Amino acid sequence: MTRLSILLLTFCIAVARSKPSERHEVRKFPEGFLFGTATASYQVEGAWNIDGYSAQWYEPESEEHEQAANDANDFMWAQYVHPIFSETGGYPQVMKERIASKSTQQGYPRSRLIDFTPEEIEFVKRSADAFGLNHYTTRMVYRNESVDTMFDSPSFFDDIGAVQYPLPEWQIGESQKVYTVPWGFYKLLTAIREKYGNPPIYITENGFATSPGLEDNHRVYYYREYLSAMLDAMEEGSDVRAYTAWSLLDNFEWKFGYTERFGLYEVDYNSPDRTRTPRKSAYVYKEILRTRSLDHHYEPDMSAPLTIDEFH
Numbered sequence: 001m002t003r004l005s006i007l008l009l010t011f012c013i014a015v016a017r018s019k020p021s022e023r024h025e026v027r028k029f030p031e032g033f034l035f036g037t038a039t040a041s042y043q044v045e046g047a048w049n050i051d052g053y054s055a056q057w058y059e060p061e062s063e064e065h066e067q068a069a070n071d072a073n074d075f076m077w078a079q080y081v082h083p084i085f086s087e088t089g090g091y092p093q094v095m096k097e098r099i100a101s102k103s104t105q106q107g108y109p110r111s112r113l114i115d116f117t118p119e120e121i122e123f124v125k126r127s128a129d130a131f132g133l134n135h136y137t138t139r140m141v142y143r144n145e146s147v148d149t150m151f152d153s154p155s156f157f158d159d160i161g162a163v164q165y166p167l168p169e170w171q172i173g174e175s176q177k178v179y180t181v182p183w184g185f186y187k188l189l190t191a192i193r194e195k196y197g198n199p200p201i202y203i204t205e206n207g208f209a210t211s212p213g214l215e216d217n218h219r220v221y222y223y224r225e226y227l228s229a230m231l232d233a234m235e236e237g238s239d240v241r242a243y244t245a246w247s248l249l250d251n252f253e254w255k256f257g258y259t260e261r262f263g264l265y266e267v268d269y270n271s272p273d274r275t276r277t278p279r280k281s282a283y284v285y286k287e288i289l290r291t292r293s294l295d296h297h298y299e300p301d302m303s304a305p306l307t308i309d310e311f312h
Contacts, residue, residue, distance in 0.1 A: 027231050027294040034242035035289045037264060038205060039249045054134040054205070055081075057184035057191075058164060061142040068143035068162040071098065073191070075160045084128050085196035089121035099159050106154055130241075131192065134205035136177075138184025139164040173218035175209040177253070177260050180222050182229035189233035189240065200239050203230070207246035209253070209260035214302070219281040227294050245285055249276060278306040 055077035060069035074082070074092040082092045090096075091113065100111040116124070143162045151158040170179035185206075192201065208222035223245065234240050250263035258269060264282040268275040283300030290309060 025296070027228065029231070029292045029294070030234070032241075033292070034202075036242065036244040037246075037248040037285075038244050039247040039251055039263070055188060056136065057138040057181070057188040058141045059138055059184060059187070061140050065142045065162075069141040070094070071143075071160055072139075072141045072162050072164060075156070078195075081131070081192075081196060083116065083121070083124045084126070085131065085192075085199055086125075087197070089125040090116040095159075098161065102154065102159055112154060128199075130200040130202055131196075132202050132204045133188075133192075134246075135185055135188060135203065136206065136208075137166070137179045138170070138181035138187075139166055172221065173208075174211050175218075175260055177209050177256055178207075178222075180208070180218075180225065182225040185226050186229040186233050189230065189238045190236065193233070193236075193238045198237065198239050200241050202242040202244075203240065204244050205246040206243065207262045209256075209262050211259075212261060212266060214266060214277060214279045216279045216281050219279070220284050223281060223285065223288075224294060224296050227288070228296075231294065278302075282306055 058069045058072035058076060060066040071094050074094050078092050079095055083089055096111070096113060096115060099113040103111045103113075141162050141164055147161050147163060150163070166179040170181050172180050189201065192199070206223075206226055208219045210216045210219050227243065230240055230243065245264065247262040247264070249265050250258070250261040250267040250269075252258060253260045253262065261267075263279070264285055265276040265278050268277070280300060280302060283302060283306060284298065286306065287298055287300065288294060
């Protein structure tokens with residue numbers, strides 16, 4: 001093999017392993033894919049024929065802790081999904097087994113988990129037409145002897161019997177609420193496809209928090225990487241039909257109040273008019289919607305007014 005051939009092969013391998021943002025790749029969204037933004041003064045999850053779930057991904061610290069991560073996923077989000085979308089219905093088996101075992105140890109005459117009756121299983125199965133998914137981040141999981149006395153007993157986290165934590169390198173910017181782990185989004189979408197019959201998925205919330213300011217490059221990075229991870233899952237068959245960015249405007253974020261800002265538009269809470277100003281992410285998100293494509297290298301002109309284009 002010549003030196004030139006070796007160099008070309010090395011380059012091809014590097015390109016194949018690089019992220020989309022490193023390959024100058026423009027990725028297209030499929031025809032008919034829906035986009036939106038959301039904000040709220042208060043939230044109501046789900047609708048009469050679409051179930052909404054807030055699901056993060058739980059990743060094992062190593063192969064040794066794979067069961068602990070599986071248990072965390074089953075307890076943290078699959079307990080709400082399994083009764084509706086699984087073939088068997090009812091709660092995940094691991095929930096029934098762990099809670100029954102814990103209940104025996106704690107002196108209860110029966111399991112603290114009241115299981116579905118056969119009639120209830122059939123009534124609930126396949127009762128949703130689509131899967132509404134809120135997703136933000138990922139946690140690492142491990143289980144060792146320290147968890148035996150770590151949590152109050154009985155309690156939800158004692159039943160899981162695993163420790164969850166983020167890796168420090170996942171933190172970008174100042175947010176203490178959302179860590180950036182796009183591959184976790186891909187793994188979650190893949191798990192839903194493989195375990196629950198590939199239901200139509202509508203991403204009802206996904207977004208990143210920053211401090212006040214219009215140059216929100218960390219949010220732009222988050223959106224691009226998570227949308228790219230979503231496209232990876234879609235290319236492998238996940239039936240994702242819509243994506244909703246959280247949030248259109250800054251708003252009150254639970255215990256974080258106004259310190260963590262999710263808005264594409266910044267809200268000036270010191271102004272009696274609550275002035276709204278588009279951040280860089282608003283320009284980038286508009287371009288994604290306008291072109292129906294994901295270009296990691298698009299840079300907006302923020303001096304131009306952000307307007308609604310005709311027919312968009």
